[in-house]
Amino acid sequence: MATKSVQKREADGKCDAPPQKKQFGHWSQGLKSSMDDPELRIDADEKIVIIKDKYPKAKFHFLLLPKISIPNLKSLTKEHVELLQHIEKKGKALAKKSDPNLEFRFGYHAVPSMSLLHMHVISQDFDSPCLKNKKHWNSFTTEYFVDSSDIIKQLQERGRVELDTSRFQEMLKRNLRCHVCKKDLPTIPALKTHIKLHSYSKKS
DNA sequence: GTTCTAGAAC
DNA sequence: GTTCTAGAAC
Numbered sequence: 098m099a100t101k102s103v104q105k106r107e108a109d110g111k112c113d114a115p116p117q118k119k120q121f122g123h124w125s126q127g128l129k130s131s132m133d134d135p136e137l138r139i140d141a142d143e144k145i146v147i148i149k150d151k152y153p154k155a156k157f158h159f160l161l162l163p164k165i166s167i168p169n170l171k172s173l174t175k176e177h178v179e180l181l182q183h184i185e186k187k188g189k190a191l192a193k194k195s196d197p198n199l200e201f202r203f204g205y206h207a208v209p210s211m212s213l214l215h216m217h218v219i220s221q222d223f224d225s226p227c228l229k230n231k232k233h234w235n236s237f238t239t240e241y242f243v244d245s246s247d248i249i250k251q252l253q254e255r256g257r258v259e260l261d262t263s264r265f266q267e268m269l270k271r272n273l274r275c276h277v278c279k280k281d282l283p284t285i286p287a288l289k290t291h292i293k294l295h296s297y298s299k300k301s
Numbered sequence: 302g303t304t305c306t307a308g309a310a311c
Numbered sequence: 312g313t314t315c316t317a318g319a320a321c
Contacts, residue, residue: 124302152303210302229303230316284315304320311314 112152112227127151128213132162140191144183147191150217152227154237157195157220161188167214170205170248170258178252181216185245188218196220200297204244206236208265216245221276222297230285232269238276239268 120130131137132146139159140147150158161184167173173181185203192201200221209215219237228234235241243260251258273282277295282288 127302232317286315305318307316307318309314309316311312 112225112229125210125212128160128162128211128215131160142187144180145187147187150219154225154228154233155220155223156225157192157199157201157218158225159188159191159218160215161191161218162213162215168212169209169214170207170243170260172214173248173252173258175252175256178249181245181249181252184216185249188216188245192218192220198298198300200299202237202242202244203246204242205248207241207243207260208262217242220297223276223292228289231271231273234273234285234288235269235271238274239271241265241268 120127122129128148131148131151134148137148137151138146139149141164144164146162146164148160148162150160163180163184165180167177188203189201192199192203201218202221203216203218205214205216217237223234223237248258273285273288274280275282275288275291275295277292280291282291
């Protein structure tokens with residue numbers, strides 16, 4: 098017998114079913130169109146574009162991209178140090194403007210899913226309905242997330258970025274662990290309940 | 302990157 | 312029984 102299909106919508110549906118604009122090319126090229134999307138683009142200067150992450154994983158989550166097309170971290174050379182310093186400086190100013198008392202991190206995914214080099218600016222509350230799975234969590238709270246300052250330091254010291262790619266697969270599959278107190282949590286819902294107990298304010 | 306959903310886990 | 316995860320998507 099055919100039962101009525103359930104209209105199952107998440108209670109926190111803010112992350113679901115965004116208006117599907119026509120995307121050209123593979124999904125991994127999505128940042129290219131996001132850069133020009135007035136809904137997402139919040140600022141730009143002569144060197145970079147700043148957009149909101151389309152699926153923010155925290156209260157504040159932005160992406161900063163160079164206007165010149167840099168594919169990934171491996172493409173970086175000493176010539177890019179000034180550009181990356183500019184990106185980090187702009188990112189920190191944006192964080193301060195967004196909420197001066199909130200903790201933020203500034204960095205890059207070791208193996209990003211999306212093409213075009215982009216620095217994440219993300220508040221450390223990780224309070225968002227778009228944060229849904231282990232990969233999301235571990236990509237921002239393990240060494241998979243590489244601080245901008247570390248990237249710049251490597252470029253200055255060695256002229257390129259070297260990352261131990263053999264460890265990344267394992268990092269994303271690690272057990273869920275609170276980034277503040279290191280407590281292990283069994284599930285994503287339990288983790289999300291737990292991390293609400295911490296303060297992410299710089300002032301205490 | 303996301304959506305969808307089978308079946309594991311409880 | 313429901314909750315939750317993890318893999319396919321041509």
